[in-house]
Amino acid sequence: MNVADLVFSMLAISALLSVAATVLAVQAKDLLKAIVFSAMQSVAYTLMYFLLMAPDIVLVYAAVAVGIYPLALVLLIKKVGRYEV
Amino acid sequence: MWRDIAFALALILAIIALAYATTLRGLGPLPPDNLRNLAIAYLKTTYNPFKPLFTAMAPEAVTAIIWDYRGLDTLFETVVFYGAIIAALTLYREVYKERDVLPLRGLSLIVKRSTAVISIAILSVAAATALHGHLTPGGGFQAGAIAAVAPLVILVVFSKIFLESRGVQYTKLLTLRNLGLLGIGLTAIALILVGLALGSNAFIFQNQAKELARLSYPSKALDVPLGGSLWFFNLFEAIAVAAGFTLVFMVLMSSEELAKREVVGEEHGY
Amino acid sequence: MAIKIPTLMYMITVLSLYVNIAVALYAVLAKPNLVKKIIALTILGHSVNTFAILVGYKLWRPGIILQPPVLTELEPSRRAIEEFVTRAVDPLPQALVLTAIVINLAVTLFLITLALHVYRHFGTVDMVKIGELKRGALREEVS
Numbered sequence: 001m002n003v004a005d006l007v008f009s010m011l012a013i014s015a016l017l018s019v020a021a022t023v024l025a026v027q028a029k030d031l032l033k034a035i036v037f038s039a040m041q042s043v044a045y046t047l048m049y050f051l052l053m054a055p056d057i058v059l060v061y062a063a064v065a066v067g068i069y070p071l072a073l074v075l076l077i078k079k080v081g082r083y084e085v
Numbered sequence: 086m087w088r089d090i091a092f093a094l095a096l097i098l099a100i101i102a103l104a105y106a107t108t109l110r111g112l113g114p115l116p117p118d119n120l121r122n123l124a125i126a127y128l129k130t131t132y133n134p135f136k137p138l139f140t141a142m143a144p145e146a147v148t149a150i151i152w153d154y155r156g157l158d159t160l161f162e163t164v165v166f167y168g169a170i171i172a173a174l175t176l177y178r179e180v181y182k183e184r185d186v187l188p189l190r191g192l193s194l195i196v197k198r199s200t201a202v203i204s205i206a207i208l209s210v211a212a213a214t215a216l217h218g219h220l221t222p223g224g225g226f227q228a229g230a231i232a233a234v235a236p237l238v239i240l241v242v243f244s245k246i247f248l249e250s251r252g253v254q255y256t257k258l259l260t261l262r263n264l265g266l267l268g269i270g271l272t273a274i275a276l277i278l279v280g281l282a283l284g285s286n287a288f289i290f291q292n293q294a295k296e297l298a299r300l301s302y303p304s305k306a307l308d309v310p311l312g313g314s315l316w317f318f319n320l321f322e323a324i325a326v327a328a329g330f331t332l333v334f335m336v337l338m339s340s341e342e343l344a345k346r347e348v349v350g351e352e353h354g355y
Numbered sequence: 356m357a358i359k360i361p362t363l364m365y366m367i368t369v370l371s372l373y374v375n376i377a378v379a380l381y382a383v384l385a386k387p388n389l390v391k392k393i394i395a396l397t398i399l400g401h402s403v404n405t406f407a408i409l410v411g412y413k414l415w416r417p418g419i420i421l422q423p424p425v426l427t428e429l430e431p432s433r434r435a436i437e438e439f440v441t442r443a444v445d446p447l448p449q450a451l452v453l454t455a456i457v458i459n460l461a462v463t464l465f466l467i468t469l470a471l472h473v474y475r476h477f478g479t480v481d482m483v484k485i486g487e488l489k490r491g492a493l494r495e496e497v498s
Contacts (some may be wrong), residue, residue: 003451008360008361009446011368014373015463019371025394026378026382031388035393038394041398048368052412052444054423055425056223056449057408059227060227063227064235064399068233069309071237071241072337073390073394075337076467080471084388092385093381107369108366115365115369116412117413121447124413128424128443132436133433146443146446151453158454162458165445165461166461170461173465310429329461348472348475348476
């Protein structure tokens with residue numbers, strides 16, 4: 001196996017992980033779990049951006065989707081209610 | 086219930102159709118195997134001292150595209166961002182200027198001390214990312230997004246009253262944000278003003294010297310490439326983005342007593 | 356015709372991005388809670404951005420080592436620039452996706468503020484219950 005095969009295989013594995021995290025996030029009744037699963041999916045996407053040679057986007061994405069979104073959403077569910085039904 | 090099933094079936098049909106089209110090379114050969122001509126044109130002229138009339142003098146192609154080749158797109162994107170922040174603040178227009186009323190204490194001592202150390206590190210990383218955005222991956226937006234994490238964490242760990250009593254108030258942040266946007270506007274037309282004084286032409290968003298307008302920003306600072314106007318754009322954009330996010334977080338975190346004053350009377354329908 | 360590993364893995368990546376977009380779109384349409392809708396909207400935006408950069412990964416020939424679009428020589432000769440052009444990845448989708456990420460962030464923060472306002476007015480964030488409350492209020496006004 002040469003390097004190109006390895007890079008593409010890592011891309012496919014991160015993409016499959018992100019599908020699993022998305023499906024789990026959508027069907028969770030506890031909204032805190034949904035937020036944590038969406039942060040996991042963002043980490044998988046950050047790995048994909050790094051493999052696709054886009055370093056500017058890795059910097060923005062790590063700060064925004066793993067830092068700001070979960071913080072703001074956790075503040076929101078503290079005020080409106082943690083469970084879905 | 087029937088509606089949900091109809092949505093699910095429609096989406097599954099869409100996925101199958103798109104997947105079939107992609108396997109038949111609808112997106113081109115996979116993985117793709119040559120570069121577009123537009124990309125070749127940008128990459129050839131992004132740092133090319135042999136063609137001084139077409140180059141942007143910045144080794145980083147993405148920052149050069151954002152602020153030089155497609156500068157007007159970024160200007161309007163900053164306008165959209167400003168509009169969204171204003172819309173979020175208008176919902177609380179009765180209460181955003183007032184100081185908070187609840188006496189809050191924040192979290193425990195250990196958390197407070199470690200947050201104080203970490204937030205200095207976050208702010209210095211953000212400053213570094215903004216200032217070297219034309220040489221290595223980095224830039225204005227990246228630095229603004231990184232620098233917006235620090236006030237959010239400080240707002241949660243210490244309290245909003247602590248921050249307001251230390252001088253981080255609504256009006257001061259608004260002034261900072263307006264200064265950032267003013268800086269972006271002035272950098273875009275600075276060469277026109279200089280050209281008026283010296284009596285020659287200039288273009289809007291001009292970075293280096295062009296054929297009909299021989300004025301340009303400095304392209305090297307001592308011996309390091311300074312991307313011309315890109316350095317100034319990155320600096321002002323980082324200040325504007327960080328101040329904008331902090332404003333929204335401060336309004337989002339007001340206490341319930343203060344925010345209930347905003348909703349009084351709405352059941353009568355205005 | 357033997358399928359090579361890079362082609363197969365690339366197809367798997369594209370298909371899983373399609374599935375992500377479809378699942379997030381379904382959650383926006385069919386789940387009644389406002390916060391769940393906001394979470395699914397952010398997942399949709401991120402998946403579309405990743406798809407744009409995946410399609411823009413346009414330069415793969417076996418034997419070339421790829422490079423992000425940053426020139427690393429500060430005194431380049433003409434040959435260095437030609438070599439950079441043959442090895443660098445497309446920079447244009449990265450610039451467009453940067454703009455898209457910042458705009459999505461601003462709009463999502465506005466949506467979070469709106470959801471808070473809806474909660475303070477109606478007392479709940481469940482769209483089914485809000486519909487019933489509004490229909491009840493309308494019947495009261497008419498009668």
